[in-house]
Each structure stands twice: as C-alpha cells, then as structure tokens.
Amino acid sequence: MGSEIESMAPEAAPPVTADRHNVELVVNKVPRRLEVESWVTLLDLLRDRLDLIGTKKGCDHGQCGACTVLLNGVRVNSCLTLAVMQDGAEVVTVEGLAEGERLHPLQQAFIDRDAFQCGYCTPGQLCSAVGMLDELDGAPDGDDAVRVREMMSGNVCRCGAYPQITQAVLDVLTASRGEGGAA
C-alpha cells in the first residue's frame, strides 16, 4: 500500500483580496497613470498593463537580470519591486534607449559585435550596461575588461555571448572617453 499525503497548501490562508491603488509613473518620458493591485510587480506592470514587452521575464526572482530597467537612473531588477512602491518614479526601459530611429550607441555596438543570439536577455543587458557606465566612476580602479565583466555579471546570457557583450560595452566606453566626457 502506498502512503497518502497531501500537498502543503495552507489550510488557514488569509482570504486573497486584490484592492487597487493609483500609481503614477513616467515611463520612457511618457507620464502614465494606472490603477493596479498591490501584488503587481513593476515588471508585470510594464509587460501586461503597458504592453512594453521589451523588458523580459527570465526568472521572476531577481536571479537572471533579464528584467533590468533604469529606475530613477539606477539599474534594478523590475521583478523584485512592486509597482505600487514606485509611485512617482521615472522608468526607462529598452524601448526608451533609442532617440527615435537613432539607436543608442550601446544598441548599435551590440549589433556590430553580435553581442546576442536569441536576444531574450538583450534588453536587460542593455539597460544594465547603461546603468553600469554611470557607476564606473565610483567603482574600484582596474583593467576595464575585468571591471566590465564583473559589473555585468548580474545579467545571465544562456547563449553565452559574454565576450561579445564585454567588447560592445568596452567599445562604447572607449568612444565616450575619446569624446572627453564621462560615460
């Protein structure tokens, strides 16, 4: 005879409610006013409520970086923050990196260096790279390639395009220094 067991769904789980809250966000320079349940992550808000599907879901647990966006200029995993916590914030997603038809230098460098294959981690890599270049000044000194590899290690690429990603970021870093400006 086998033994009878039960899955561990909580018997006394509190009743599930879904109250809605107002959230105002500026997403890619466009002001948005939404009414969302408190359990909606920033990631799901972007994808399911605004159809900004450029931001990807790769694990939903802050372990892969595919959902990286710029939140008030800083790179974050959008799956790890609830939308209601970000009322009033400014969000930039991959859809907001280009200036019209003109690609952001990192976007062009990714294409030129073939820094992606399936493309699914790419939006997160790009947003992460934009944020990272801003953080470089405060980071410890050292070989640029080593620093880029370390600082881009929050974004998993299963196709294994890391050498090309590093090269693309270094290209943009070098070009920005050539212009005399900070990255």
Added chain:
Amino acid sequence: MTDLIADLNAPTAPVGTGTVRLGQPVSRVDGVAKVTGGARYAAEHPADGLVHGVVVNSTIARGRIVSIDTRKAREVPGVLAVLTHENRPRMRSLGFAFKDLTAPAGSPFKPLHDDRVRYSGQPVALVLAETFEAARAASRLVRVRYDERPHDTNLLASLRRAHRPRPLKFGYKPPPSEKGDARAAYGAAEVKMDAVYTAGVEHHNPMEMFASTVIRGEDGHLTIYDKNQSSINCRSYVSRVFGLKKSQVTVRNPYVGGAFGSGLRPQYQLPLAVMGTLYLGRSVRVVMTRQQMFTFGHRPETWQRVRLAADRDGTLRSIEHVAIAETSRMEDYTEVVVNWSGKLYACDNIRLGYRLVDLDQYTPIDMRAPGAVHGVHALEVAMDELAVELDMDPLELRLRNYTEYSPMEDLPYSSKELRACYTRGAERFGWAERPPRPRSMQDGHELVGWGMATGIWDAAQFYGRATAVLHTDGRLVVSSAASDIGTGTYTVMAQIAAATMGLPLENVIFQLGDSNLPLASVEGGSSHVATIGSAVEGACVELQQKLLRLARRLPGSPFEHLTLDQVEFADGHLRVPGSPERSMRLVDLLAAAGEQRLEASHTLVSNMLRKRKWALGTHSAVFCEVKVDEDLGTVRVTRVVSAVAAGRIMNLKTATSQISGGVVWGISGALHEETYSDHRLGRFMNHNLSEYHVPVNADIADIEVLFVDEEDRIASRLGAKGVGEIGIVGVSAAVCNAIYHATGRRIRSTPMTPDKVMRPW
C-alpha cells in the same frame, strides 16, 4: 502561393546594407528588433480578453491523485476555472496521438490525462484567471491528496537494471557491433587505461521560459504563439491531441528566446493553454515559471566506462566505451553517446555499448550536442589519461592515431580537416610551449594548466521546402517554416537568397516561424543551414531559371538561347558577363513580362544514396588554459582556442558566435551546471538560477574561434555542415585535461566543482 504574413513582422537588414557574399560577417537582420525590444516572443503577443494560466505541479514522484480540492482557489477574485484531469476538455487517450516528430520509442506523457503521477513536478492542475497575479495566488491554494508509491530516481544505484534501448528515434543510431576483438586486444596490449566517468543531470534553461499564447479567432481558429524548435511539429501535436483539423490551428514561433534542444518536443504549457482556450472559449496564455523549467526534459545523468590500449609508440590497439544513461518509465530516450569513439581514431578493435535505466523521471530530451557532450568528454579525457601512461604529448597521441577514415563505419570521410584544426589551434594557443609535467606552471597563488581535446559532431541534413517570390517592387520574399532559436536563421537564409539572386540584403525578407509556411524539419542537430539553406538556394536557382525563361521570351531579347551558366544575377540585374549592354533589371524584367510576382520553390530531401558511401562529420580541436586555486578548489578558464572544421561557413559573424557560445556551454558543463536530486523525494532540488549555476560574464574570459577551410558538397549543396553543436563538444574534456596538467589530479566526474578540485586534506 506563399505570401508575406504581416503578423510575423519578419525582419530585414537595414537600408544601405547592399549586396552580400556567402561567408561575409553580416550583422543579424533581426538585430534592431532585438536591441529595441521590438521582437515579440511567445508570451508577448496581445489578445483581447486574454486569460492567464498558472500550472500546479505534483509534489510526489510516483502514485495517484486521490482528490484535488480547488474550492479555495476558485474563490480568489478573478479566477475563472481550475482545470484538472477530472474536468479538462476532451483529449485523445492513445499514446500515439501524443507522439511528436522527435519522440523516442514508448508512450509520451499526456498532461492532465488521468490521476497517475509519473514524476515529481508533473502538471496536475491549471488555474485560469483574468490576471497573472490572481492565477498565481490561486495556484497556491489548490489542495492535492496523493496515494504515494515508492519511486526510484537514482541512476548510479540502479545500473544493474540497465537494458538495451528501443532504438526508434529520429536521428538516433544504435552503436555498431564490435569491430575486431577489443577485449583480447586490451589484454594483450603494452599500455592501457581503464576509467569510469560520471556526469550529472543538466537542464537547458534558455532565458525565455516556455510559454504559449493561444489566440482564439471568432471562427474558433487557434493561432498559437509557442516556444519551440518546429512550429509544424507543435501544430501537428495540437491537432492530433485535441482532434482539431489542420486548418483550425496555426502555430507560430517567429522569435524564440533560446531552446538548445528543449523545444524539439512540445512542452506541457502548450496543451494546457489549448485546454484553457477550449474550456473557456477565450484566448489563454500559459507561461512556465523558472522552477517549472526543471519539470520536463533534461540532459540525462550518464555513467561511462572507457578502456583504451596502445603500443608503446601510442598506436591504439583497442577502444572500449560503454555508457549507461537514465530515461523515464514512459519512453526510451536515446542519444548517441558512444558511437563517436568508433569514428574518431584509427583502431582495429572497438567495442561500444549503450544501455538505459528506467527511472521515475520525465523523459530526457536532446540538449546541445546530445550524447556527444558526455561521450566525447569520456573518450577525450581517456585519451589524455593514456597520453600520461605513455608519457607522450596528448596532441601527438591524437596525431599518431589520426585517420580520415571512419573505422567503425568502414567509410572514408567526405571531408575531415581536423589535422588543420590541430595545427592551427595549437599554433594560435602556443601549445608547443607546454611543459610536459603537471604542476609545472604557476601564476601567483594559482596553478596553471594547459589541456586540449578533440570535438566531433554530425553533418546532418534532414528535409525541407522553401519558396522564393520576386515582386515588382524588387522585394524577394523567401519562406520556410524554419525556426531561429538565436542561431541566426533569419540572417543566414536571407544572406543565402540575396547572394544567390544578386540582390541587396535589405530587399530580401526571409519569413519563418509559421506552421502554414512550406514544410521544414525541426531546428536541431546543427542541420538547419545544410537543410533549409539548401532549400533556399534551390528555390532561388529555380527562380533564376524562371526569370531567364521570361527574359528569353521578351521581343528582341538579348538573352535568347542563353542558359543559366551563361548569365549572372548581380546588383539586381540579369546580365551576360562581359557584355555590359546585355543586362536588365529584374524588376524591369517582371514588368516587361507583365508579371506582378514570380514564385519558385525547392524541396530538399537529403541524398541518402550518395551519402551512404561516406562518413560525415564536423570536427574541432579545443585548447584551453585553466588557473586553479587548490585551497578553494576554484577553477578559472582563462583562455580558449577552438579551431573548427564545419564545411563552408555561411556567415563568419554568426558562426563565430555559435562556436563561442558553445565553448561557454562547454565551460559551464565542465565547472558549473548540475541539477541535484534528493532521491528520497525523487525531486530536483536546485530548480532556480541561483542554485543551478550557469556562467555569468565574470566566469568567461578570452575565447578565440578559428575556422579552417573546408567545403563539402556531399554534406550539402552549399558546402556547409552546420555549427550549432560542434562548439561545445570536447570543451569539458579540454578543461578536465588542463586541470590535470595544473594539479596532477584527474577528476572523472562533471561538473568539476570546487569540492572535487580542492586539495585533499
């Protein structure tokens, strides 16, 4: 007639790209779509009134479902229904209906079919709700009672149960029967080695999680955006499982966020999403969680034993290679693990064996270079061990036994530029400087080691059809139900068509990823370029014939009586070489002939009669450097050179990326990734990307890829062989051999994690 399907949004090269040659390192035509967030993957297609589905999985490995209580789940606001085996829509019962194109022998798993639980993580319910969040919250409230039975998930404890596999699987070849007398030759030989190698379970974990969006049309037609490696395979599966007509179902996969073999078979989110739609009459999306990405196929755990024997000068006298791998109780998953050992080196006595153990697991599934990853690893580590026994340079041992003849198939290779791979790879790496003794090199605190290995994979060609349609506006629309899982299919197919027709790349639209397009085989086994690429070229040559026929019939035609070999297609013109005045723009030609469009097609079926006379394969030589901290057991792969012979390279840029990505996979298999089981629970425990380790950027240093010249018209009319798998094969062996060179210790189990590498206390 094949016309442009607007919804597919097939990408094209940027304006100004111009004409291209075969081999040219052209940037991906889908590059802009992918860097701007414009590319839509399976879970990203909108639909009116879309319903979200979340799957509930079993918590036991074997038994029966006694009852499922869905009441609390259904009380969650927004929840529409909870589907289980008790209330799901009708589906076929016969296992045959569930057999897809790449199914191995046996009876496939049937999701939500009945109360039987066959593995831990099996889908047992689908919660359908107006929002993803409501479905997710409700999924946690589904209560399942089980009658649990004893299970067995432990391969190494069950080796004695190993049985001969039923061999029926697309692309699988059982090991050939013994050549010579391997055991006798082993017994009589001067130098020998004998070792057992084990390799753990791996999961593909493409970045995009499996997802299906089923969009229900007003007429009931289902348009399904699904993650897979063959839209036709999944369309046929859905039709058969639910008894729907072919015309009622379209499956699309225009963008696939990686798959690595996991999409070769339909995964369970597909039938579950269809059930949701059939039940509710609404469009439904089901997306797996990352945890659920560990609840279907995997690379099987494998036990191998290799015995090699040689003369004192290194001449191989005997090769014995036996493998035992796991499969499910449902199907005999087979892959080619040991056959490679009968193809790579000259030897008169070879014995190969391959067995399976049935476990309470889901059926394994092909994962990048299936079989070869483990099999060639064992052979190539064994060769390194033999070189140590012989006190011989490992590269020299391989050259001593070099052959361009496949000993076990008893056939010459159609092409095998492996010697050039060894030479160029070794030169680029600086192999000649390698000190022979282990523990000879140090960098600060770390020991440094150099290792090498050989790689081998098939040169597969399946079947496929392509159409090419030239329009009066100069656009060439080329179509096939192919897939692009990140490999560069869009780019390379457009490039082949543009180069053949002499058109600017931006004028060519290659559309793939729709089951209504011309028939294509699965994207797997590195076969797509040799297969679909050849069909594309064939269709373009047929189109040239048709254009020339039109041109010859024009009044006062300057092309009268000319044949295809007397004209050329270049810069958008049909012209006669050496006669500049005998030239006509293709669009003018169409207009003059009064045609709006001109369509040609080609069906490619691999010429097996011709290929039967040859052994075919791709080859590589991998050299790598590791730095090992013996106190911590950490290994860093600081430098890799991979020299590859894979026939003619269609696009140097995307092919280099394929190989380089394969090397990253090889490093990952060598050092990082393994899915650990708790056999008491019969469950995979580290089912997330935090505990299932894949390399991050900082884990990967310099990777250099070289292609040696090779062209093989037996492998394909293009001369190409394919590059998807060869990049990974042999890499883990090279890393293992380098660790030996660094530390003097041989690690015979992968991944070589710090606990195995650390200096013994």
